[in-house]
């Protein structure tokens with residue numbers, strides 16, 4: 001009997017959670033009053049959230065999750081308190097590695113596509129907490145510079161989904177030790193929330209001091225008001241995200257000074273004006289290049305300083321949080337061009353969104369120090385891509401399926417580094433003008449099919465790009481491996497030579513690759529399309545004695561660079 005009762009208790013706990021579909025509802029609108037008390041590290045939220053049942057089934061229960069250091073105080077529908085139970089739900093979607101989950105039992109079922117409004121209240125503290133990282137073995141010092149979110153007297157910065165659940169969310173558990181589980185969970189949430197709206201009234205309640213804190217949030221708005229109440233002061237500001245559109249809502253509170261430039265605003269901490277000015281200069285330099293390639297910025301970029309000088313930077317849309325103590329101007333230029341590209345060009349696809357921002361960095365290096373500098377910059381990414389391809393090949397053995405293609409991948413080395421090369425190769429193939437026109441014609445809300453970008457570029461050029469997109473974007477075929485198979489010089493009547501060069505591609509991905517013939521006193525470069533597991537030949541005229549052939553200047557990532565140079569034996573002069 002006792003055994004049976006224990007079982008009932010266990011089933012009582014387990015069965016409902018099995019039946020609970022945590023991702024059934026889309027949170028279509030948030031209207032939140034957020035009160036922050038830095039001295040107590042406290043966050044108190046009251047507000048209304050609107051949810052829509054996007055599952056195929058009627059739903060009787062709703063999961064609402066907030067950070068595990070926050071507690072649910074009330075949940076109401078139409079002024080009536082509703083039944084809910086709370087428990088801790090382990091998930092690495094939050095910096096604490098857990099969520100306070102409320103499971104709400106609704107008075108009646110919400111049918112598919114039906115909506116429901118909930119009035120919610122929750123509060124607690126948001127201290128620095130790197131539990132999710134330290135428990136998988138990240139050293140605490142390092143973890144703190146990554147999960148730096150906190151509310152504290154000296155500094156307050158709190159990021160949303162994927163860092164701190166400071167507004168209610170509902171996702172299945174994510175686990176940092178399981179491959180890309182966190183990335184995918186956050187990705188599913190963001191995709192569901194692109195159309196959602198979020199409105200917050202942010203209030204900072206603190207002790208009166210000579211310097212009022214400045215509030216920052218990455219939504220629209222931000223006019224700040226101030227109220228004095230005895231020894232305490234209230235600083236208030238309103239923001240809206242309409243819609244959320246893949247952004248991570250965040251707020252920052254600190255004693256900031258501001259610097260405004262045409263391309264961006266910088267909020268910096270006392271004493272860090274030189275760093276802020278350096279960054280502003282870098283942005284001024286990068287701005288014309290970004291406008292030329294990606295158009296005028298959709299939004300003014302915002303850079304907000306993080307107090308921890310070793311904090312890992314964080315970006316969401318055109319907003320960038322980072323320390324501003326550096327004096328490395330090249331790094332600032334690379335960072336600024338990346339940030340401004342995000343502010344100018346939006347895409348729901350990571351390989352386009354991040355790939356272009358990294359591509360812009362290569363363009364910036366080229367503009368500053370020439371093509372070689374750009375190739376050297378990209379070369380810094382090459383081995384990481386090659387290693388990842390190798391590891392994948394080993395993992396999949398026979399089955400190199402389409403799931404790590406650029407359009408599907410969640411691997412950073414691919415949607416950042418490999419994608420950067422893809423854009424660079426496209427530019428080498430079709431030219432600057434055609435690619436710029438194609439980018440200008442791109443609309444993120446029309447990007448519904450994977451071939452959308454291919455068609456936009458093809459509309460600007462005679463090139464057939466199907467094979468290229470198939471090898472690099474729609475499928476993961478690894479990298480090419482070029483070798484110069486042969487180079488035969490033949491002397492021409494009247495002087496000079498014709499050199500017949502054969503290039504072999506040993507890899508499974510094709511590319512258009514530059515082939516350079518070096519000769520006495522000069523060189524000639526031709527571009528050659530060499531498909532996967534194929535050969536292609538070029539005939540190049542040389543006015544003086546040919547010496548060597550080099551395939552690939554570094555613009556195409558490949559697995560083996562050791563077989564790219566071919567020494568031409570001294571030619572036999574025909575009689």
Ligand SMILES: [Zn+2]
Nearest residue numbers: 315342354357
């Ligand atoms: Zn980025």
